[in-house]
Amino acid sequence: MRLHTGWITGAIAAVILNGAAFADVTVSQSNDPTAAIGGTLGGLLGAERQALNALPEGRLTELAVGPKVETRTTPGKAAAVPALIRYDMAWLAAQPEPVGDAQWECLSKAIYFESRGETLRGQFAVAEVILNRVDSPDYPRTICGVVEQRGGGGCQFSYVCDGRADRMRDPEAMWIAERIARVMMDGAPRTLTMGATHFHTRWVRPDWARRFPQTAAIGAHLFYKQP
Known part of the structure; x- marks a missing residue:
């Protein structure tokens, strides 16, 4: 044993x-x-x-x-915008009710007066140009400053100097413009105009259009980027 x-x-x-x-x-x-x-x-x-x-x-x-992801929002702003957007009314209607400050109002009016009647892509494209100018050192640092900028005997955006009251009278067009403005200010991607800082209608030909490279043609507007 x-x-x-x-x-x-x-x-x-x-x-x-x-x-x-x-x-x-x-x-x-x-x-x-x-x-x-x-x-x-x-x-x-x-x-x-x-x-x-x-x-x-x-x-x-x-x-x-996975780690908890917190979405931070700024007071007066809607929720963060998805990285990809759809340029259709159903997608736009699904976004939160827009609210904002004076800068949002300036962008809404610019979209309304410069592009109402255009397709959604055309109206988003005009918003891109304004925000691209805000980001450029060659232009004012605020949306209202860009929209209301004067020089050379005129205004950068014609509706500012046309002598008419800047009142948005078309409820549907205003509804669209305000939502586009909110979405774009909240960080929607600017992929339509390839960084354009200028645009004009197809039936005019400003001097700068001969010098600036064209980046896009959407609806009634041609878009250009200042070198």
């Missing part, structure tokens, strides 16, 4: 020593490679389990479902 017990003890010791030795080598010498792989995998899973048990519950939840 003592001999049998000693034999078992020796066998256990040999297994433990062999396991310890295995941890220090990169190639198993076992005739059964699946046994070595199983032992290694078991060790790795055990270490991983210990590491996971040491993490706080909140961190485990984050690893399982």
